[in-house]
Amino acid sequence: MSADAAPVPPTTGQPAAVPAAGGVIHDIGYRRYEGQRLGRAQIVRALAVQSLRSSFGIGRGAKAKVFPVLLFALMCLPAIVSIAAMALNPRQGQLVGYDTYTPGLRALVLLVFVALQAPNLVSGDLRYHTLPLYFARPISRTDYPVAKLIGFTTACLALVEIPLLILWIGTISQVHGASAVWHQTRELGPGLLYGLAWSLLLASIGLVLASVTGKRVFAICAVAVPLFITWILATVLSHIGLRIFQPASGGTPPALASLAGLINPFTVLGGIAEWFGSAPKVVYARVALARGGPGPGPGPGPLVNLVGHFGPLYGVMFLVMLAAAIGGLLVRYRKAEIA
Amino acid sequence: MTAVSADPAAGRSWQPVAGAVIEADALTMRYGSTITALDQLTVTVQAGVTGLVGANGAGKSTLIKILLGLLKPTAGHAAVLGRDCATDGFEIRTMTGYMPEHDCLPPDVTATEFVTHLGRMSGLPATAARERAADSLRHVGLYEERYRQIGTYSTGMKQRVKLAQALVGDPLLLLLDEPTNGLDPAGRNQMLELIARIGAEFAISIMVASHLLGEIEQICDHLVAIDGGRLLRADSIRSITQASPVVLVEVDDGLAELRAELIRRGLRSVGYERGILVEVDDPQAYDVIRDAVADLGLPLTRMVQRRHRIEELFRADPAMIAVTGGSSVS
Numbered sequence: 269m270s271a272d273a274a275p276v277p278p279t280t281g282q283p284a285a286v287p288a289a290g291g292v293i294h295d296i297g298y299r300r301y302e303g304q305r306l307g308r309a310q311i312v313r314a315l316a317v318q319s320l321r322s323s324f325g326i327g328r329g330a331k332a333k334v335f336p337v338l339l340f341a342l343m344c345l346p347a348i349v350s351i352a353a354m355a356l357n358p359r360q361g362q363l364v365g366y367d368t369y370t371p372g373l374r375a376l377v378l379l380v381f382v383a384l385q386a387p388n389l390v391s392g393d394l395r396y397h398t399l400p401l402y403f404a405r406p407i408s409r410t411d412y413p414v415a416k417l418i419g420f421t422t423a424c425l426a427l428v429e430i431p432l433l434i435l436w437i438g439t440i441s442q443v444h445g446a447s448a449v450w451h452q453t454r455e456l457g458p459g460l461l462y463g464l465a466w467s468l469l470l471a472s473i474g475l476v477l478a479s480v481t482g483k484r485v486f487a488i489c490a491v492a493v494p495l496f497i498t499w500i501l502a503t504v505l506s507h508i509g510l511r512i513f514q515p516a517s518g519g520t521p522p523a524l525a526s527l528a529g530l531i532n533p534f535t536v537l538g539g540i541a542e543w544f545g546s547a548p549k550v551v552y553a554r555v556a557l558a559r560g561g562p563g564p565g566p567g568p569g570p571l572v573n574l575v576g577h578f579g580p581l582y583g584v585m586f587l588v589m590l591a592a593a594i595g596g597l598l599v600r601y602r603k604a605e606i607a
Numbered sequence: 608m609t610a611v612s613a614d615p616a617a618g619r620s621w622q623p624v625a626g627a628v629i630e631a632d633a634l635t636m637r638y639g640s641t642i643t644a645l646d647q648l649t650v651t652v653q654a655g656v657t658g659l660v661g662a663n664g665a666g667k668s669t670l671i672k673i674l675l676g677l678l679k680p681t682a683g684h685a686a687v688l689g690r691d692c693a694t695d696g697f698e699i700r701t702m703t704g705y706m707p708e709h710d711c712l713p714p715d716v717t718a719t720e721f722v723t724h725l726g727r728m729s730g731l732p733a734t735a736a737r738e739r740a741a742d743s744l745r746h747v748g749l750y751e752e753r754y755r756q757i758g759t760y761s762t763g764m765k766q767r768v769k770l771a772q773a774l775v776g777d778p779l780l781l782l783l784d785e786p787t788n789g790l791d792p793a794g795r796n797q798m799l800e801l802i803a804r805i806g807a808e809f810a811i812s813i814m815v816a817s818h819l820l821g822e823i824e825q826i827c828d829h830l831v832a833i834d835g836g837r838l839l840r841a842d843s844i845r846s847i848t849q850a851s852p853v854v855l856v857e858v859d860d861g862l863a864e865l866r867a868e869l870i871r872r873g874l875r876s877v878g879y880e881r882g883i884l885v886e887v888d889d890p891q892a893y894d895v896i897r898d899a900v901a902d903l904g905l906p907l908t909r910m911v912q913r914r915h916r917i918e919e920l921f922r923a924d925p926a927m928i929a930v931t932g933g934s935s936v937s
């Protein structure tokens with residue numbers, strides 16, 4: 269067909285018997301798409317929404333939903349226990365705070381969630397060489413990882429912050445007076461912001477580590493192992509620091525104990541909370557214990573932060589880790605093979 | 608292409624030709640300093656079905672990637688549907704469907720989900736993507752199977768899904784890279800029929816890259832042959848296949864005598880491998896060859912109508928040049 273030849277009009281509504289297929293196929297011909305087309309930003313949004321949904325196994329069959337649902341339920345548990353305790357004993361205050369929530373549980377749940385779900389978002393497209401199909405569309409090499417990051421950060425955000433909202437709703441339904449409600453709400457704000465920091469950092473680290481390989485099992489290990497090892501290492505080092513070096517009389521923990529947390533995202537996030545003065549009680553208790561306190565309780569002595577004067581360094585480290593993860597992700601897809 | 612200095616786009620001295628579907632102008636692509644994938648390729652492709660023929664490594668896939676705006680050429684220019692590939696990649700990729708050569712399908716989703724998702728990625732709203740995904744899969748001949756996971760598909764069905772995802776965004780141009788790869792002969796024919804139908808009935812221009820000329824010459828209006836990144840030939844199928852019919856005559860011995868005899872009887876011929884290529888301008892020539900062989904009493908092993916083989920095109924067809932030029936090669 270030459271350029272000037274008129275296109276053959278599609279035959280419409282003619283039933284054509286095609287015996288080979290074992291039935292009658294109604295050939296309604298080819299229909300052109302005349303409707304509106306999405307812009308680049310809307311395509312990115314569509315990819316981000318799809319990534320968010322598949323992070324929770326939506327649209328991926330029942331089996332894919334098991335772990336996300338379990339982890340979500342686990343994450344909600346402290347909030348529910350706290351609300352229940354308040355309901356049973358009106359004098360009982362909140363068991364967990366909006367800011368740090370339960371840091372150990374939050375870290376563990378996010379570790380498992382990120383290690384399991386980040387590979388689902390990126391390793392399939394690498395393993396099955398689906399990426400070229402994206403890049404052959406109006407999607408740039410930056411759009412793809414950015415959309416994945418937005419989607420996965422939102423997924424982590426839902427996992428981290430919906431329990432906070434449950435806690436808030438449960439609490440304000442039991443407190444009396446507008447001022448108490450306002451107090452709760454004011455407390456919630458920083459908690460949500462802190463949750464965003466968790467989600468953003470863990471999602472970007474999870475994606476960049478998962479995108480190193482297309483093999484799902486290896487990708488899970490690539491995410492879980494570094495996060496877990498550095499977490500253990502940071503904890504052990506800070507304990508060694510507290511045990512070996514007796515804190516100076518001023519109550520400042522030794523530098524090793526204060527700086528050990530810089531090597532792991534979870535402890536970096538914990539350090540930031542301490543820097544802003546909302547460390548969980550357990551940190552104070554640990555410091556007190558290391559200083560020779562007789563029991564698990566902090567005793568009468570002054571309570572100190574584990575991070576000491578190094579709080580701002582944790583803030584810097586957070587930004588460095590975030591920049592490295594996002595930068596690494598963008599570079600990864602800039603260099604990705606398009607076969 | 609009048610260069611006006613007052614033109615705001617004066618920096619862009621190159622302008623694509625209006626009306627051409629694909630245009631390459633002195634297109635050169637080098638990887639490092641040693642590998643030249645495309646070498647001064649200049650070709651214009653009009654609407655219709657065009658075959659892009661070349662051996663593996665001839666530069667077909669590189670050309671497709673440049674056309675999609677995914678690779679920046681070392682030198683030269685390319686345009687698709689009047690858009691400059693160097694600057695208007697997004698626009699080009701909105702109007703173009705691409706079917707890669709390699710496997711690109713996840714096994715754990717259904718064809719419907721997969722094609723719908725890629726329809727979204729082509730810029731279709733959700734409802735339109737679903738409708739067009741169903742349409743595209745139907746056009747490529749997948750019906751109830753489309754609700755099955757792709758992992759359960761045969762190679763032929765997978766190739767169809769690859770074609771459907773290229774079709775879902777309602778492209779004006781399809782770039783198909785080795786669409787018959789891995790298919791059995793029946794599957795090849797079905798795929799070729801499908802491509803021909805899309806080109807003819809859907810009024811979508813298609814460029815089919817293949818290393819098998821014999822295969823795609825059946826469905827193409829035009830042919831672009833490249834080798835080592837250089838253009839060998841770009842012409843309509845008709846002018847290529849009708850240029851001069853040739854018969855290959857093979858005899859067990861007495862090749863030289865036969866050639867002399869054929870020349871004496873007024874036929875132009877040339878030695879080719881273990882036989883002789885003879886130009887047959889009119890049907891009478893077949894009889895002349897038969898008589899010549901019979902009269903000389905030679906043991907005739909083969910007498911076949913030559914189909915262009917890709918290697919012949921790639922050697923810039925020395926045998927054919929020799930035949931039509933009447934000069935002797937052997």
